[in-house]
Amino acid sequence: MKFKHISDKSHSWLRAAGLVAGLLGPAGWAVAAPALPGVPGLSARDLSVWIAPVEGGAPWLSHRADVAVNPASTMKLVTSFAALDLLGPDYRWRTRWLSPAAIRDGHLTGDLYWQGSGDPAFDRDALADMARTIRARGIGQIDGRLLLDGQVFRTLGSSSELDPDEGRSYQVGPDALLTQFKTVELTLLATPSGWAVRPAPALPGLQIDNRLQRDDSGRECPSAARLVSQTVRGQEVSLSGSLPESCDGSHLYVPVFDHARFQSEAFAAAWQAAGGQGQPAAASGRTPAGARELARHDSPPLSQVLTDLNRYSNNVMARQVFLTLGAANPQSGDTARDAASAVRASLARHGIDTQGFAFENGAGLSRHERVTAAGLGEMLRAAQATPFWAEFASLLPRPGGEGTLKRRLPALAEQARFKTGTLNDVRALAGYLDAGGRRWAVVLIANRAGISNAQLDQLLEGLYPQLEAAGHDATGLQ
Template identity: 45%
Template sequence: MKAMKKQILMAACLLLPALPARALDLHGLKPEEVAVWAAPVESGKELAGHRADSGVNPASTMKLITSWSALNLLKPGYRWHTGLWSAAPVRDGALQGDLYWLGAGDPRFNNDSLLNLLYGLRLRGVQRIDGKLVLDKSAFKGVSSAHDFDEDAGRAFTVEPDSHLTNLKVAWLNFYVDAGGARVALDPPLAGVSVNAKLQAGGQGGPNDCSDVRRYVSIANDMRSVTVSGTLPPSCDGVKTFVNVLDHDAFASQDFVALWQALGGAGPKGAGLGRVPAGACELAGHDSQPLTVAISDINKYSNNTMARTLFLTLGKEGGGGEDTRANAEHAVRRMLAANGISDETLVLENGSGLSRRERVSARLMGRVLLNAARGPYASEFLASLPIAGEDGTLRKRFAEQGPRLRMKTGTLKDVKALAGYWLGADGRRLALAVIVNSPRAPEMGKAMDQIVADLIDRFEASK
């Protein structure tokens, strides 16, 4: 009978979650406000866990799951190809019909990329476009949402993904203060955007006192007209800031026209939407830089629009149904399943963390980190993360830990998160995730950082 009781007790103990060697100090956070997970990469044996299986909002640390999926499914050398197509002949320097811009959803497609594309068109011998510019938007069938951010509409971080995302759909206001006074110029000069300047030169300021021109000017922007007013000191000569203007189609079309004309081209005669016709030929093309460059931008600077565009690219390349967002979610879940990682707590909206809906568990995040660190693209994944005290969103954090700490940050209303790695001097690595969901999150940054520091100390002491 005693032996039977002992066996029952032993079996019951096996069902209990493993307890850490010593209690985790939450540094003022309430137990229900935070989820924590940490384990050495080399062993995978849990070093610490607190609410590690609870579904929590990860904010921008969700970008790590999207990046990991993309590296494995698309491969590091993946490139987006953007093309200009037409079925019309070119005679005497004139394209005698419509020009089709086949967008690829390149998240880093900027004005340099567009100029490269247009220069290729000029090399083809085209000087004038007699037809329309037609945007072929077939790359994405449906775009992922980011609900409940209406109050942030118009801000750059809420710009939606698009097959023709150009310059992240922002234009630049360039400020000049010289003998001619104070003035501002829009770059590129978009035909559908008017700039009303009420500027004067003056005021005091040192030679390096204009790191943010918005200290001196106010900018009112309704997406089609921009009013700028204020007094600019001489130190603001040559500085610039961005504004989010127009919708995607208007921005891409007008940017195309502005740069085409800057190259000496004429036309096109209007713009529209359509599909590349059968029998059309590619007149010019542009290949993006490799996927690894985009992932570095996404993770180091937490770019929501680029992350959402990359998420949709997973759906575009993964095939399946007519809903690109749904295809992207299926691709991520298949990737998790293929690596034995439970997706039970995963809720995906757009893959960027700019979401009130998205959920992960700290353990799910941690297991992705372990898989990424052990996988064939570990160096590419690690290189995309902000370096403590040096760059990206960690440039001013964790100076004491220094560059051995690389972590993705996440911030939303009521959410603060960190996920990444500590690289020990002996070559061992610690994967860790700390996620706070609480109305007190904005004031708990120091507590989070201290939890990370404690986990590092515990790991170093475990040698």
């Protein structure tokens, strides 16, 4: 049984599991009682663990599983489950440019409205395509303003007392018109005298203070991000450090400006590149009824967005999806609160006990979000009985693949799919493990500062032989 065989039509492990479900139960394990493997520096009192076969039955191991704990980014699985359930795998966000004004002699004679829907994946390529579309309609100049309509999100939620966005891409907040994650891509190009920096998009108001120096040692480039110190002050990005020539072509990703200014300047860059004239002043505004659509962009399907979101543990994408759930299920007028209610209702509909759960932004970038290992584990089990099981299983990263598990758990590369969670005082793994001819839902969460990813990996690797034995015993496999 290997995850690479997952598809809508091929679940031989599920069929096999169905033949032996009757053997399960508290007294059904003939092997030795499960035990937490000893891992130096990892105490049982810091752990919440829940492991059970996906097809049902009593948990094989439940340790502090009903205690409310901080899940870090494994909370993204909860948001993803609810999104697939309530929106559907094929859901798409739509971004529209509209205007009530007439087009005369190449001029749009009034305002252009940019109406967002919370697209987590809207990027500079989509922006450029929309700019080319309105140029193709014969518009060469916009006489009015660029009005940003983000009414779909009434509130944006928070990330509690975690550090604000200060040049850290993982801390960018959500916005109904999120563009390119509010982040500029800086390409580093080696020159005879040092380094050149090429920004994309080329925001008109962005200034780059380039103090990068050449390191002529000939060493390999470990990562440009590790070698470059970056500071963002207002409209200026300062870069300093010494890089070897092997870093040529490397990229840095730096969040700049507030959302409205980033959108305004990104529009100006795309408009100029498309051959448009002038830069319309930007402001916020609600799209009037009867405005004519001039350009639109539909996002990739939700299933693809969630795969990227979970693979790279993208916080702002998760927050966009979370808020979309609130916008799609309005109750109180507070989008973040409505999102939490929608997620909780989705879980309850699938029989998942949400006592102990607490929601803030749906990304796990929070000091206040909580789950229980048992609740998260039961959600993992419930997923395999849903119409969106194939999409949910596929969004989980695998060891050795792209994303947060790329350099973790190499010994379990064919047996595991897990979402990671990391904060200063949280380490977590939640997902599925094939062992002993069965598939197991596994949740491991440690809430204490100083615990490493390696320690949690060692715990999972230590549990694997026990699961192999337990699986073979229950199924009769040898």
